[in-house]
Amino acid sequence: MAVETEMTEALGAAAGRPGEAGGGSARERQLERLRQRAAELRRTVFGTICRGGGGHIPASLSIVEILTVLYEAVLRVDPARPHDPQRDRFILSKGHGCVALYAALAAKGFFPPEQLATYGQAGTMLGGHPDMHKTPGVEASTGSLGHGLAFGAGMALAGKLDKKDYRVFVLLGDGECQEGSVWEAALFAAQHKLDHLTAIIDYNQLQALDRLEEVVELAPLAAKWGAFGWAVREVDGHGVGELMDVLTAAPLAAGRPTAVVAHTIKGKGISFMENVPIWHYRLPDEQERRQACAELGMADPLEGGP
């Protein structure tokens, strides 16, 4: 199966085994392919939101590499069998970043990429937040922050009780980690030794229209997950090699859930949006759109671009 081949290659490359993966150069080729896929995803996100007439551009751009690595090199999922009981599960707990998820699911083959053009239109299956009852490949309906980790912990517990070896990955926002329900789920997962559960935290230091430190500071965030009994690793959330290494290695410790604190930049890839809170839910005007397109290397989506 293609997914397994990619997994084997990823693991072999991560371990630097010559022969199996062709050594460092095979790894570098794979990383370059992932970078290109991430760049494509970024363009798709921007084009889809501009055409759809609204959405969370910076929140989606923040998680592009994480989703690319997950869907291209980590998750054992098969679009032909979306309900396979053995499949890995992915939950986008920060549901407002859904356009990046839709783009990743379309690229993986869960639905035709042409469906992305329906985003923002009446009756679309691709709403402003993910809906598991409408969109193939979406495992949990999210958007109300603070619930994805509990969903994921339940799935991981079910897998453990059923003696299945699927893994569950949950992507959370850092502002979302101010919700008490996140920490209840974290306690629960550690208590039940859910080592098939991995939380990835999009640590971009912004929450909607403000900075974390101005609202409720979370630092030291990695230490907090550690104190809750999780095995923790901090990575560059835009570094595909680091992401692939840690996500293919999970669980990092037997009997403990894994937390990956991913340092990211909200709005990554569009210079005037990077780290600028006002862009949380805002569309660029014509001049801004042209500049963004030039930076992303794409044609203007309102004039026929991707």
Ligand SMILES: Cc1ncc(C[n+]2csc(CCOP(=O)(O)OP(=O)(O)O)c2C)c(N)n1
């Ligand atoms: C329970 C709940 N409260 C408030 C909101 C409104 N809201 C949408 S996005 C967002 C910011 C969340 O911050 P973070 O998790 O850091 O996501 P980022 O802004 O970095 O994408 C908020 C408060 C929500 N969706 N759900």
Ligand SMILES: [Mg+2]
């Ligand atoms: Mg944030």
